[in-house]
Amino acid sequence: MISTVRPSLAPSTLDSTEAEAIVVGVAAGANAPSLLDSPLTAETVSALESCLRPLGVTGRADEVTRVPSPAGTDRTVVLTGIGSIDDGVTDEALRRAAGAAVRALSGLDHVALGLPAASAATVQAIAEGAAMGAYTFTAHKSDADHAAEAAQGPSRPVRRIDVLTDLADAEAAVHRAGVIADAVCATRDLVNTPPSHLFPAAFAETAQQTLADTNVEVTVWDEQRLQAEGFGGIGAVGQGSSRPPRLVRLDHNPDGASAHVAIVGKGITFDTGGISLKPATSMTTMKSDMAGAATVFAVVRAAAVLGLPVRVTGWLAIAENMPSHTAIRPSDVITMHGGKTVEVMNTDAEGRLVMADALVAATNETPDVVMDIATLTGAQMIALGTRTTGVMGDAQLRDEIVAAADRVGETAWAMPIPENLRDSLDSRVADLSNVGDRFGGMMTAAAFLREFVDAGRDEAQRAQTPTPWAHIDIAGPSFNESSAWGYTPQDATGVMVRSLLGFIAGRAG
Incomplete structure (x- = not known):
């Protein structure tokens, strides 16, 4: 690979x-x-x-x-x-x-x-x-x-x-x-692989096979287990496809680990937009909508190969977003892992649904920090262009990630999550809607994800030990549609792999 x-x-x-x-x-x-x-x-x-x-x-x-x-x-x-x-x-x-x-x-x-x-x-x-x-x-x-x-x-x-x-x-x-x-390059390979060959089950099998000779523990949730354990977001997004969804947990847990870092990756192996169908020209690069999950896979494996003395748990939330008679519809209400309900107002805002389920699962394990990385919003490109990654979340962790990116020569920028954008996610029939104000859409998506950090823990636990969280939007930087430059080729780039490894190495110290 x-x-x-x-x-x-x-x-x-x-x-x-x-x-x-x-x-x-x-x-x-x-x-x-x-x-x-x-x-x-x-x-x-x-x-x-x-x-x-x-x-x-x-x-x-x-x-x-x-x-x-x-x-x-x-x-x-x-x-x-x-x-x-x-x-x-x-x-x-x-x-x-x-x-x-x-x-x-x-x-x-x-x-x-x-x-x-x-x-x-x-x-x-x-x-x-x-x-x-x-x-x-x-x-x-x-x-x-x-x-x-x-x-x-x-x-x-x-x-x-x-x-x-x-x-x-x-x-x-x-x-x-x-x-x-x-x-x-492993991230690039996965992102460049066509959706005819890399669908949810194939992605999960690739992770299992590639990590078989490492100390990384791999756990896979198939569609039956996802339904049984209440992963409503991943299940809802994947139900429109003939190729069912998967959740994959990767755990590098060395003896004497100095810290525990969890990373959640968006793994939409192809995104048509679902019932809220994208225009045809907007679909041509949608094999890249699993770049976040590919990044998490590559980072966990590299942490194991390098022997970094940090526990790194990766969560790959994998589904294919297709329109069909079984697909979710605008106005459907789904129950997420952890119990929160979401009114689906746009089925093309699907990445945040699969990510939300995985964020609940990740924070249930009380890691020291949790990060998520995703090709989440076109608004990221409007705000920051195609070479600058947006980072949002708890200020200290957000700034630590940006500093790690600076050290390895990647371009990332700290962005806020204004409270008025969270208010725009209010729903009249559910706990929240999956879309809000379209202005500042990158930050609105982050506000949605923040609702699911520690959402599976009781209020007392959350208050006593809240999990620091940051969201990384790589919608533009993950796939280069322009000319190659420097060490960056056309198509998949592998952006933020080096930054996340640098961040983890910093936590080792």
Whole structure:
């Protein structure tokens, strides 16, 4: 399932690698671009500097220029843009530059990265960027296409990547980078898989099979168990499909765990909108509506592989939202796990229904914190665009997640949950409605989810030990419909996997 390349280490000299191309960094400057430190000889550096302007090299981010065999070397040198370095060369700039270079070098077998790697964190960033940049998804290509890619086709990703460094503790950093990149790419693979192949039962089986050789405990609720235990939200959303819903619990519970983190993921394997049918053009990317659950799966597995001393419990709320004679209707009232009732006013606001059930189950176990991650609202893109994740919830936890994202180079933004938006969810016939004010819809959805945090616990328990909660909306950033950039390909991105792993690692301390 994982379509990634694990980088390896080599000493920081040209004769330490047999790579066909050597990647070096070039920074943008106010007056002229400049080369960063690299393993290149002085003769080669001088030759390159003299031709930067004639080649049109600016050093801006995502700019990649090949220079065939400049003076002093018999190999191709690849100049990858770092951007401005007025405030120093950041790890994220190197991560992005490595990813852009490797992505641009498709068709080559072996590439070496001669970017400045002065610390373990920098080595990890370079290796992460390179591995994520080498991603490709070919699971459903024909045999002929597979054969072409196995040859020397220009679209075939780089097969081997060397990170050139003399740093003593780099091995552990490259290992971490490989595991993290695997998690990002596993998320991408799941999101890119078509709904004909990844439906609720298939998703649950994939989790079981993939985690069979780890210490992660996997529990699956089928449709009968969901009904018997009162998971009304997941059951209602899934009842319109011939492929019934699932709830999957993943538990990484190491001895001596220092904390307990729960993460709930939205897993709508395809979203037609149900009876409140989407326009046809709005459905073309709806295989990505399970990106939250894919993220949770990948994060729990990576936490186990890395041996993080934190208990991480993942909840995958999986259903397919289809219109049929058995589908839920606008004005239906459903009883959620924990007992609250919801009037369904729009069946295309289904993600919050499956998430609400899982939030009740997650907080019944009284973790230290609970987070949920979902492709929840189009309003997220209106508010924050397609590259910035919205984070809402308890202020301290919300800000901790945003800080974790900042540390790993992902873009997240803290947003409020205004109380007037909760008021707009009032229903005349049930405890609340599944839709409210359409203005500020991202925050309205968060207000709905907040109602189900600790909803299965009695009032005294909630008052004594309320569970800190945060909601992460990745509707736009999870699926890139524009051109590839940096280490981010078209289609599934794997956004927030690295942030959540960074958050968990922080809790280990």
